[in-house]
Amino acid sequence: MRHATLSVRGRVPGIHDSRRVPRALHPVAWWIWALGLVIAVNRTTNPLLLILALSVLGFVVANRRTDAPWARAFKYYLMVALFIIAARIVFQSVFTAGLESGDHVLFELPHIRTPRWYAGVQIGGPVSLEATLSATVDGLRLGTMICCIGAANALANPKRALRVLPGALYELGMAVVVSISLAPQLIESVQRVARARRLRAGQRRGFRALRSIAIPVLADALERSVLLAAAMDSRGYGRTGPATRATRRLTATLLLAGMVGVCAGCYGLLNGSGPRLLATPAILAGAVLCSAGLALGGRRVRRTHYRPDPWRAPEWIVAGCGLISAVTLYFTSGYNAADLNPSFSPLRFPALPALPAVAILIAAAAAFAAPPPRRRVSGSVGVPDAAGGRIARPEVSA
Amino acid sequence: MIDFDRVTITYDGAERPVLREVSLHVAEGELCLVVGRTGVGKSTLLGAINGLVPHFTGGTLGGRVTVAGRDTAAHPPRELADVVGVVGQDPLAGFVTDTVEEELAYGMEQLVIAPEVMRKRVEETLDLLGLAALRQRPLIEISGGQQQRVAIGAVLTAHPRVLVLDEPTSALDPTAAEEVLAAITRLVHDLGLTVLLAEHRLERVVQYADTVVHLPGDGTAAAGPPAEMLLTATVAPPVVELGRLARWRPLPLSVRDARRRAGPLRARLPVSPPAASATGAATGETALRARQIVVRYGEVVAVRGVDLELHGGEIAAVMGRNGSGKSSLLWAIQGAGRRQAGAVAIAGRDPKDLPPREARALVALVPQTPSDLLYLNTVGAELAQADRESAASKSPPARELLDQLAPRIGDDAHPRELSEGQRLSLVLAIQLRVAPRVVLLDEPTRGLDYGAKAALHAILQRLAAQRRSVVIATHDVEFVAATCDRVVVMADGDVIADGPTPEIVVASPAFAPQVAKILAPLRYLKATQVADALDESRSLPGMVSG
Structure with a gap:
């Protein structure tokens, strides 16, 4: 039964090894891994390396995230990345810096004459393939870096990561945790109040309209914070020791x-x-x-600490994988550093430098090194559904 | 266990104390029910037990409160966390962590309990409250009843000796409330915890209480056995009302007790109450006609093709469990919410196609959180704003409407400081200022005590008398039995039953009000009907048998 389940998942064989005990990896290990990739990605504008890094992120997230709501956020980071690339291309096309010799012109936008004292920037004019490509790659780099952070958020609960803060910073960490929990509630209450405004048909614009949304939302948020503070106080938060x-x-x-x-x-x-x-x-x-x-x-x-996350071999390996990527791309030795930032004029296909590519691929090893995450189906074995490919998740009685 | 010694509590800036010279003793292992109307100081009394009042809320405490030998004047709430566990109304508001298991452990982490002990206590608590299957689940994804059980578990892990619950079910639907109250009674019986409970749905808990503390509203408190205290208490569940009426002594507190006593009463009463449909399900002109309403949120279908027709002067209830599509239907009819398909006609026009100003003159909606509509600093300013918004209407000024609904709310009061009932009245006054033909109310009785519900009942009767139609989405069976002519039951987005209240309500064991259960097979829904029937039979002495 269990074996059938595993094969139905249809992911990489061996990655869902039934012999390994599912547990959550130490959140700090995921963050070191992700920040290592951020440093590595920051060093390169080679589109091949960037796409490789994105694939690594996607692969690891797909295989090692949990079912929790924060783990589903990765796709939003991907959307942000796409938006950044698009925005970067649009800006590059509108605010052209002029053509260089040998550039291939893609299309031409209407040119707006700028006054002489503003001569540095042109608005509109011919858009070259070279400039567009370099803008795309630039956007891709920033987008990939954001996806690294997104991956860390999807793989490790940010609140759990804050638990490792030293005792002296505990209060600071608690404040961050509380603000993280209040944010979604704030969004919910803005939506509710905005919908309710139509019922009273108040002013649509101006200060009064803003006020009719802001006042109920803020009053709501304040009420909630006071309730939370009272609850935390009653549960023993801030039982200070002998501190003067x-x-x-x-x-x-x-x-x-x-x-x-x-x-x-x-x-x-x-x-x-x-x-x-x-x-x-x-x-x-x-x-x-x-x-x-x-x-x-x-x-x-x-x-x-209740059930503190242990730091064992998988944590060392995952954090190490990220660091190896970072170090290899940071110290450009053993390969041609120019391959990290290939030029698009003259136009040519970028080369894939072997060593950095291997370094980024090593980060993918995190998907194998980390133990499988604990899924929600605790105690009940997932049953493959008729269509195959997915696990029917028995709903816990509500 | 808990001792109040001549306790007087005055909030800063208040003219008179909330509690005055209150002396109480709650013994170990007691389930003590705190009753009284809204705003008489129930929360203050409960807050004083773990020192939230006055350490957290401000104010002055006179006298002494001791819990397990500790004086709350010298111990702030956090120093009492290992003795007193406190659970509030809205479980989500008090959660600090993300998942069930972490939330159960949070309090123990603060109390510096050894990891092995924590692990053991979490497992025990998961079993005790039936939460084991949910241990990994994020707190925002589980149902309201489960959340409240987690909140109770989260304070239980600290092994307190006193559990204080301030209206733990007021934000829940009946099924969830049932679930939570069952858990609480189990704790009292199995663990011998001392429990103090404030609850406005007395009918659900009063039979389990050992003591009732009654706050009549003048700052004093009186404690005693439930059957004695409820004879004269200012709040009473329907079973007690019937018991008072029939002069049963000692007063029965559960349907079971009352039913065993009700034989002679049943024999005296005619089969049907004197004027069965006194409110007279209005016939005549159709005030609202909704056809094939569909509401979807992404892939979730909240309302699937519902038809609804209302006559002028009709009061209809829409019932069903949480998530059955009640609210979505009301919002779709008003036009402010989503509606993917279907049509609504009120006086021949569809409110969704009209600008908000004209839509609300046809159909007004009071949302579940009425305070969403209030944004000014004083009641007076809100009323003046309502008059400006509805200048075209012929109805009396908003102040006059408010005075009819809830007298004695001053112009200077801040809307946020009003009680739930007063706030509901204020919003209702604002919405009625345009004299809409149809009034929709989403969960209006949530947080209202029996007195406020009676006031709401009177308001709705008056609206019906003016030939306006009212639709109420609610869980409150007793209120529906008392107020509505017609009940529409929804499940999973469909209408599964629609008919006159007596037929729908009496036929179903889940929906039947207490009086109906006690007097079945007679067709009575509320104590006042019994009173009327008794009056009638008394005026015709020949009919009285025995």
Whole structure:
């Protein structure tokens, strides 16, 4: 029975290995993996590599996401990516920068004469194939980066990821969690109030119309936050340990000083013109101060974790895959760096550099390394339906 | 377990205290029901138990509240989280996490309970409340009754000794409410928890209560056995009304008890109430004609080809479980909601084709959350705005309408500060200002106490007398039995039954009101009909037998 289920899924053989215990991968591992890909993608405008990266994202998401609502969001990120590409092409066509010699003209838009003091930008005019292609690739790069973040969101519950924050930042994390949960409710209440406005036939435009939507929605949101705060208070949120005003101030001072140190150090390192000798000690000192602040603040917050996500071999492998992609494309050694950013004038098909392609493909290994996710059907075996290809999901009694 | 010692609570800026010199003792393992009309301080009393009042809400507390030996003046709510569990009206508003399992664990994480203990308690609680199948499910995807059970489970995992529930079923449909109340009574019997419960659907819980705390409205509170307290309480479920009328002592609290006592009463009453269709299902001109209404949300069909015809002066109820298409039908008729197919004719015109201003003069809709229509700072401003919006209409000014519906609401009051019933009256006054022919009400009785429901009943009768038609989407069987001439039952987007209230309601075990169950096979729906019948038989002494 179980074997039949697996084959019906029709995905890559071996990826739904029944011997592996389904569990959620540590959210931080997914985020490292995704951010690694962001860094890698940021380095290249080679359309072949970008499309390869997108395929890797799609493959991993399709095989390792759960049934939860946030896991279904990946397609919206894909739509945003398409929109970015389209917008980039439109802007490139309208605000042309003029033709270069040897450009292939695709079509010509009506040209609008701009005043002389505005001569840098032209509006309309001939649109070349070369410029359009480079705009497409540029949009594709940004779109792929956004899809990386989307993949991380689909694969790891963002709220669970915030749970790993150190104790001192717990309150900050909680604020983010609450705002994440209130956002969908806010959208729902805007829709409800906007629909209800027709019932009263108030003004359609202007300040009063805005007010007739904003006031009920804000009042609603405020009421909800107060209810949530009361509920959290009643359930023991913020049972502070023996923390005095003095320790709180000390924590804040340490953290602030530490952050200033780290920022100054980073500036020194990246700028190059500053005194380079000071940079490393500043970063180190800043890091030490920050750690002290976090440790001191963390002592005050006493909490336990329910079923903490373990960090085992799959987590190392998934995070490592992302880092390998990032490192390979960041340090351009072992291949021709020009292949990462091929030029479209003169027009030619871009080459696929072997090493970066392999590095991006390695990120796909996450789909095999990560354990299969826990699906909703807990305790009941999925039954293949008559049409095949899908698992009939028994509805839990409502 | 819980002691109130001469407790007086005054909110900041209030002229007089909400609670005055209240002394109470709730013993361990008791199920204590807090009753009283809206706004008498039930929530204040319950909030004082875990210190939300005054630590969170502000105000001044006089006297002493102690729970399990801890004084709430010295312990804020979070320090009482391991002793008192609090569950509110809207479960979704209190959820902090995403999934059932994480929500159950959240409180324990705050209380620094060891991971192994947490795991064990979560599993036990999942079984105790029948949530095991839902453990991985996102909280927003499960039904309202399940959400409320999760909210109860989430406070139970901290192993509190007191459970405080403030109207836990008022936002739920009857099936979900039943589910939640069954879970609560099970907790009382199996775990010996001390439970304090405020609930406006008294008919569902009063038979399980050990004590009733009655707040008459003057700031005092009186506690006692349910059968004694309800003799004179300001709120009473239909079974108690009938018991008071028939002078049964001790007062029966459940349909079962009342039915066993009702033999002699049944023998005295004629088979049908004196004027069976007193409201007289209006005949004559058709006020509204809806044909083949279809409403779809993507692939989900909410209403599939429904026909509805209403006469002037008719009050009809649309009933059915949550998601059966009741609201969608009302919104589609009004024209403000979606309608993919079908036609509506009111005075020969379809409100969907008209601009909003003309549509609402034909058919007015009061939505489920009436406050969505209110956006000004004072009641006076809202009423003035309503007069401006409806200048063309001949009906009396909005102020006059409001005074008929709910007297004594000052111009200076903020609409958000009104009680549910007052807010509903305000919106109704605004919507009636244009004198619409048809009035649609979506779940108007949600959050109303018996008194407010009686007021709404009177308002609707007056509208019917003016030959206007009313359609109410509701779950409230008792209100339907008392008010509506006709019942339309919907399921899965279809109309599955349509007919006069007595026929539809008495025939169904799910929909039958308490009085009908007690007096079956006689065809009575409400206590007032019994009173009228008794009056009549008294005026004709020859008919009284025994």
